Amino acid sequence: MKRLARKDLLDLESVSAEEIELLLNQAEAFREVAARPVKKVPALRGKTVINLFFEPSTRTATSFHLAAQRLSADVLDIKVADSSVRKGETLLDTVATFEAMDLSVLIMRTSHAGSPALVAANSKASIVNAGDGMHEHPTQALLDLMTLKRRYGRLDGLTVAIVGDVLHSRVARSDTWGLIKLGAKVRLCGPPTMCPSSIGQLWPGAPVTVTHDLREALEGVDAVQMLRLQLERQQRFLFPSTREYSKLYALTTEKLAFAKAGALVMHPGPMNRGLEISSGVADGPQSAITEQVTNGVAVRMAVLYLLAGNEAETA
Amino acid sequence: MSAGRLKTVLLEAQDLDRALTRMAHEILERNRGVEGLALVGIKTRGEVLARRLAARIAKIEGLAQAPAVGSLDVTFYRDDAGARPTRPAAASEVGFSVEGRTVVLVDDVLYTGRTVRAALTALLDYGRAARVQLAVLVDRGLRELPVRADFVGKNVPTSARERVQVQLSEVDSEDGVKIYEGDGGEA
Numbered sequence: 001m002k003r004l005a006r007k008d009l010l011d012l013e014s015v016s017a018e019e020i021e022l023l024l025n026q027a028e029a030f031r032e033v034a035a036r037p038v039k040k041v042p043a044l045r046g047k048t049v050i051n052l053f054f055e056p057s058t059r060t061a062t063s064f065h066l067a068a069q070r071l072s073a074d075v076l077d078i079k080v081a082d083s084s085v086r087k088g089e090t091l092l093d094t095v096a097t098f099e100a101m102d103l104s105v106l107i108m109r110t111s112h113a114g115s116p117a118l119v120a121a122n123s124k125a126s127i128v129n130a131g132d133g134m135h136e137h138p139t140q141a142l143l144d145l146m147t148l149k150r151r152y153g154r155l156d157g158l159t160v161a162i163v164g165d166v167l168h169s170r171v172a173r174s175d176t177w178g179l180i181k182l183g184a185k186v187r188l189c190g191p192p193t194m195c196p197s198s199i200g201q202l203w204p205g206a207p208v209t210v211t212h213d214l215r216e217a218l219e220g221v222d223a224v225q226m227l228r229l230q231l232e233r234q235q236r237f238l239f240p241s242t243r244e245y246s247k248l249y250a251l252t253t254e255k256l257a258f259a260k261a262g263a264l265v266m267h268p269g270p271m272n273r274g275l276e277i278s279s280g281v282a283d284g285p286q287s288a289i290t291e292q293v294t295n296g297v298a299v300r301m302a303v304l305y306l307l308a309g310n311e312a313e314t315a
Numbered sequence: 316m317s318a319g320r321l322k323t324v325l326l327e328a329q330d331l332d333r334a335l336t337r338m339a340h341e342i343l344e345r346n347r348g349v350e351g352l353a354l355v356g357i358k359t360r361g362e363v364l365a366r367r368l369a370a371r372i373a374k375i376e377g378l379a380q381a382p383a384v385g386s387l388d389v390t391f392y393r394d395d396a397g398a399r400p401t402r403p404a405a406a407s408e409v410g411f412s413v414e415g416r417t418v419v420l421v422d423d424v425l426y427t428g429r430t431v432r433a434a435l436t437a438l439l440d441y442g443r444a445a446r447v448q449l450a451v452l453v454d455r456g457l458r459e460l461p462v463r464a465d466f467v468g469k470n471v472p473t474s475a476r477e478r479v480q481v482q483l484s485e486v487d488s489e490d491g492v493k494i495y496e497g498d499g500g501e502a
Binding site for chain 1 (some may be wrong): 388390391392402403404405406407408409436437439440441442
């Protein structure tokens with residue numbers, strides 16, 4: 001495949017394996033840019049990129065901001081607390097205002113699943129979903145795939161466990177879509193309230209298994225993605241106590257021993273140290289957590305770069 | 316790639332080989348040896364040519380180690396980068412410091428000069444080279460920017476309707492340079 005023939009990146013469900021490979025290869029070229037004395041290329045000179053975040057985010061917003069800057073785009077961060085949305089403006093009116101200022105790419109983070117798709121259908125600009133409710137977070141999955149691919153050289157044939165609140169996690173959903181498309185097997189694990197046995201039905205026929213037992217999930221895996229416990233949300237009602245959760249589902253050095261020797265440990269951040277992951281594991285030799293952050297900038301550069309030429313024409 | 320109609324074979328494999336040998340000698344003569352010399356090829360075929368020139372220079376000088384070779388993908392720096400849809404770019408590889416070095420940029424065909432302009436900008440992002448020289452296998456004229464090559468394998472006046480195709484055995488089936496008619500310019 002020569003080019004990315006789409007206007008928006010809303011999910012990984014509708015993205016082909018070929019498109020994912022194209023994005024990952026492009027991201028590799030941007031890893032090289034990050035290693036140069038001048039970490040900036042003029043590829044998006046004159047383009048405007050807006051980060052519109054309705055939910056707090058440090059890492060994703062910063063990563064997108066840096067990615068846009070390293071491509072020489074003009075970039076604006078809009079936090080909803082400062083915007084007219086607070087004054088009652090509708091989302092589509094807000095976006096129409098940006099468009100009147102010649103917006104090329106709009107990056108959106110919202111708690112409402114599907115709102116990036118609504119905007120995409122009503123805007124000439126390219127829309128990138130930076131997380132919408134419990135739906136998807138495609139760039140997080142791309143950076144996870146890149147981290148795995150850089151370590152193993154391929155995704156095909158790998159087995160990856162995703163542990164935690166799978167049901168409410170957009171990261172788990174996007175990761176699973178990406179992994180199965182590239183030929184990996186997925187094991188989803190968490191307490192029944194967070195990882196019901198029926199969740200596998202989201203991917204009918206795909207090599208996705210569900211278990212409530214961490215040891216079973218980890219047995220012989222090539223990598224494990226530990227999801228964040230979102231204590232600020234209603235999750236505290238989903239398990240009796242954080243101590244019990246930790247005892248059963250936290251990744252510690254002893255539990256990691258069930259995985260393949262040298263298995264990669266990932267976490268989308270920010271971590272609750274001592275809760276879903278022990279410091280020994282997070283800072284240990286198998287941790288790829290900082291590598292994920294580095295790859296995140298490269299992946300987002302690739303997404304912005306390959307989408308930025310596609311606005312309007314296909315709209 | 317639609318080939319168009321073959322007009323001429325500009326260089327046969329042997330001609331190409333001789334041209335590279337002469338260019339290697341010229342690079343050595345101009346720079347009085349290999350001290351501080353590095354070659355940076357513009358992807359894809361410029362990189363292949365840079366490797367061949369480096370090997371040839373090493374052979375002429377009897378060096379155990381060839382001069383440093385790097386490669387640039389200049390897609391991010393093109394002045395038509397905003398044109399849609401965007402084309403993917405490969406990674407550049409400059410595994411040495413260009414600071415204070417004499418860098419010979421290498422490309423297969425010199426045409427409008429826009430690729431070389433982009434390559435100069437890209438190269439400067441790696442540091443301040445002492446000087447930059449340009450080596451091309453074929454100079455086909457029709458410049459749109461004030462760019463001139465220091466080392467040229469073959470000069471050939473062409474029209475914009477023609478296409479100059481350089482083939483190198485590392486990436487193509489054989490060595491040679493051909494001119495096709497009726498299929499707009501490339502490189």
